[in-house]
Amino acid sequence: MALTVGYEVDEGVAVLSLQNPPVNALGIALRRDLLAAFETALADRSVRVIVLIGQGKLFCAGGDISEFGKPFKAPWVPELFNTVEQSTKPVIAAIHGAALGGGMELALACHYRVCEARARIGFPEVSLGLLPGAGGTQRAPRLCGAETALELMITGKSVAAGSGAARVFFDLIVKEGLREAAMTFAQRLVEKGLPVRRTRDARNGLKDAAAYQTAIAKWRKRLGKGGAEAPGEILRCVEAAALLPFDVGMAFERAAFDTLEQSETSRALRHVFFAENKVAKIPEAKAGHARALEQIGVIGGGTRGAGLVALSLMAGFEVVLVEKDAPSLARALTRLRRLLDRAVSRGQLSALRRDGIEALLHGKTDMVALSEADLVIVAAGGDALEQGQIFAQLDAVVKDGAVLASASPFADIGALAERTGCAEDVLGLHFSLPTQMSDLVEVAVGPASGADAVVTATTFARKLGKVPVRVLGVPGRIGGRLMAAYQAAADRLVMSGALPQEVDRAMRRWGMALGPYQLADVMGLERVLARQEECGHDRRVALLRALIKDGRLGRKTSKGWYRYDADGGRVDPEVAAMIASLRGQTGGGSFPDESDIQRLCLAAMANEGARMVEEGHVMRPGDIDVAMIRGFAFPRWRGGPMQAADSAGLLSLRNLLRTCAQDGDAFWRPVNLLDDLIKNGRHFSDLNG
Numbered sequence: 001m002a003l004t005v006g007y008e009v010d011e012g013v014a015v016l017s018l019q020n021p022p023v024n025a026l027g028i029a030l031r032r033d034l035l036a037a038f039e040t041a042l043a044d045r046s047v048r049v050i051v052l053i054g055q056g057k058l059f060c061a062g063g064d065i066s067e068f069g070k071p072f073k074a075p076w077v078p079e080l081f082n083t084v085e086q087s088t089k090p091v092i093a094a095i096h097g098a099a100l101g102g103g104m105e106l107a108l109a110c111h112y113r114v115c116e117a118r119a120r121i122g123f124p125e126v127s128l129g130l131l132p133g134a135g136g137t138q139r140a141p142r143l144c145g146a147e148t149a150l151e152l153m154i155t156g157k158s159v160a161a162g163s164g165a166a167r168v169f170f171d172l173i174v175k176e177g178l179r180e181a182a183m184t185f186a187q188r189l190v191e192k193g194l195p196v197r198r199t200r201d202a203r204n205g206l207k208d209a210a211a212y213q214t215a216i217a218k219w220r221k222r223l224g225k226g227g228a229e230a231p232g233e234i235l236r237c238v239e240a241a242a243l244l245p246f247d248v249g250m251a252f253e254r255a256a257f258d259t260l261e262q263s264e265t266s267r268a269l270r271h272v273f274f275a276e277n278k279v280a281k282i283p284e285a286k287a288g289h290a291r292a293l294e295q296i297g298v299i300g301g302g303t304r305g306a307g308l309v310a311l312s313l314m315a316g317f318e319v320v321l322v323e324k325d326a327p328s329l330a331r332a333l334t335r336l337r338r339l340l341d342r343a344v345s346r347g348q349l350s351a352l353r354r355d356g357i358e359a360l361l362h363g364k365t366d367m368v369a370l371s372e373a374d375l376v377i378v379a380a381g382g383d384a385l386e387q388g389q390i391f392a393q394l395d396a397v398v399k400d401g402a403v404l405a406s407a408s409p410f411a412d413i414g415a416l417a418e419r420t421g422c423a424e425d426v427l428g429l430h431f432s433l434p435t436q437m438s439d440l441v442e443v444a445v446g447p448a449s450g451a452d453a454v455v456t457a458t459t460f461a462r463k464l465g466k467v468p469v470r471v472l473g474v475p476g477r478i479g480g481r482l483m484a485a486y487q488a489a490a491d492r493l494v495m496s497g498a499l500p501q502e503v504d505r506a507m508r509r510w511g512m513a514l515g516p517y518q519l520a521d522v523m524g525l526e527r528v529l530a531r532q533e534e535c536g537h538d539r540r541v542a543l544l545r546a547l548i549k550d551g552r553l554g555r556k557t558s559k560g561w562y563r564y565d566a567d568g569g570r571v572d573p574e575v576a577a578m579i580a581s582l583r584g585q586t587g588g589g590s591f592p593d594e595s596d597i598q599r600l601c602l603a604a605m606a607n608e609g610a611r612m613v614e615e616g617h618v619m620r621p622g623d624i625d626v627a628m629i630r631g632f633a634f635p636r637w638r639g640g641p642m643q644a645a646d647s648a649g650l651l652s653l654r655n656l657l658r659t660c661a662q663d664g665d666a667f668w669r670p671v672n673l674l675d676d677l678i679k680n681g682r683h684f685s686d687l688n689g
């Protein structure tokens with residue numbers, strides 16, 4: 001087994017190189033090899049100074065996240081870093097690329113730090129539901145004070161080592177020549193006979209006690225009373241750093257870390273970290289190659305189309321926008337300019353770039369203008385027939401190899417491909433709305449979609465800063481189908497005794513940003529009805545139809561499931577009366593309590609997700625989790641519907657579905673995959689590969 005730590009001695013300087021690709025994560029092999037190399041350097045009488053440096057693209061990305069949730073193997077990082085800090089010979093960290101989490105904590109345990117100015121440093125543990133558990137909460141504040149420590153640890157954001165507050169961690173910051181600079185620094189240490197300098201003994205960051213306490217109070221107020229798990233624990237550990245002796249503070253940090261590491265939230269967030277890495281692993285990536293992408297065509301400048309044009313322009317692409325006639329084009333350009341101006345106000349686009357960006361845009365009313373486009377997105381055309389006609393016309397216009405994508409979440413990609421002579425270049429690109437704010441792009445693959453087209457479309461989505469998730473190109477995609485199942489479950493609950501506001505409150509308390517009825521009013525009830533019908537839930541939409549018939553289309557008509565005025569939305573007694581009247585016809589059932597509402601909605605989503613896995617629509621349950629978190633505001637700290645179902649227990653959810661299915665409503669019938677997993681003692685997470 002190749003050593004994960006290189007060792008060489010150069011004129012009394014022992015250089016220990018971390019070489020555990022791809023990111024020098026502090027897995028057990030690296031920890032053991034680092035300890036052994038360190039002990040060798042300490043025992044080698046010719047060694048006067050020790051330099052730690054990373055091989056590859058960065059210094060160290062921290063603890064090995066795949067090890068969490070399992071018993072830790074010695075040496076665990078806090079102990080290893082204490083060994084580094086207790087060294088009798090000066091230890092220098094030489095940082096390039098990134099020092100994140102445990103990587104930055106390793107640097108803090110060293111006595112001196114030399115860093116490349118552009119290297120990223122930070123403590124992203126909070127994004128995993130954790131805290132810096134290898135001395136970071138105790139050592140960092142001793143150097144940088146509470147404000148910078150809390151800003152870095154509670155936001156989890158990385159900063160350039162050469163920027164503002166981060167400089168305080170480093171003795172020398174260089175633009176390039178890191179290794180030479182570190183070696184020169186080491187020689188100087190020897191020449192000057194500089195001693196070891198333990199961060200645990202530093203006081204600079206603690207000297208101004210008032211400022212320290214002010215920062216603690218500010219962040220405590222910002223976190224609010226509850227103080228969400230990891231952020232609240234980080235605050236308490238940083239506060240302890242100023243109050244407790246170092247070793248007691250370390251014990252305090254370790255206890256807090258162990259509690260978080262065992263929590264459902266951290267397990268869920270660690271799952272999302274790997275799931276988001278895995279969505280990139282698509283079968284087409286092996287054989288496919290991304291084609292050149294310079295000019296993007298967009299047909300249709302409505303809400304979705306204008307959003308796509310804005311995103312493409314902001315990503316630097318030349319864009320040809322085609323509308324059916326001049327008035328429509330004028331309206332589309334007005335919509336687009338509003339989006340670009342809003343991007344400037346949000347800081348997503350500089351005013352300077354805003355001025356010049358329209359030079360990349362060509363507004364046209366004839367598809368022949370798309371003859372040079374590398375990728376064309378069809379964001380127009382209502383039903384399948386219209387979409388099919390557009391694709392047939394496109395086929396006659398575009399150049400060989402142009403990728404043709406439907407933006408509609410309900411388009412049947414196979415059917416559209418048959419209307420062209422280039423089926424291998426046809427697929428779907430469904431940007432969840434609002435296109436500017438949502439990260440998700442569902443790459444809908446048809447039966448004939450070629451690897452190059454899929455890789456090209458996926459690359460395009462990434463260049464727009466989106467998260468592409470692969471799905472089969474059948475109507476509904478991931479988000480549409482799971483949100484339709486969520487809505488269908490809620491509608492059944494309302495017809496069996498719950499009120500819309502009770503379902504909404506239950507789901508908001510469970511962690512959803514909005515309940516299904518609030519969301520329906522935002523989306524528009526006609527669009528919800530169309531989605532329910534497209535996804536096969538057209539039997540239980542009588543109530544929805546009744547509201548639409550009553551002119552209740554959602555927020556845009558100031559009434560939908562709720563009534564809206566200047567003060568926002570409020571419960572509308574008329575809706576309750578409509579429900580009672582309809583329920584009277586079907587007979588209300590027992591009123592489900594809040595946890596039943598939550599479990600039933602989760603069970604419905606997870607069951608639909610299991611169906612998509614079983615039918616091969618998606619590659620992994622984790623892909624569904626990423627899609628729902630990134631595109632449909634599913635709470636990240638729940639890990640996504642499939643992870644949440646694992647956490648809730650598949651057996652109990654399956655039994656809940658079975659109970660509901662007893663009255664013959666097929667909607668609740670558990671799919672076979674659920675039974676298979678339960679029978680074999682497995683979980684959705686076992687299918688993530």
Ligand code: T1G
Binds near residue numbers: 100
């Ligand atoms: N542990 C395990 N695997 C990791 C990893 C990590 N820390 N970081 C990356 N990987 C894998 C990743 O899954 C992918 O695998 C491959 O490496 C390349 O990653 C004790 C408790 C450093 C900015 O949260 O942010 O330290 O998909 O594609 O785009 O107090 O990786 O190829 O099989 O993302 O160049 C805290 C997480 C850990 C940093 C590089 N550290 N990593 O981005 O590469 S907890 C983090 C990143 C901790 C201590 C605490 C990024 C990156 P595969 P990649 P990249």
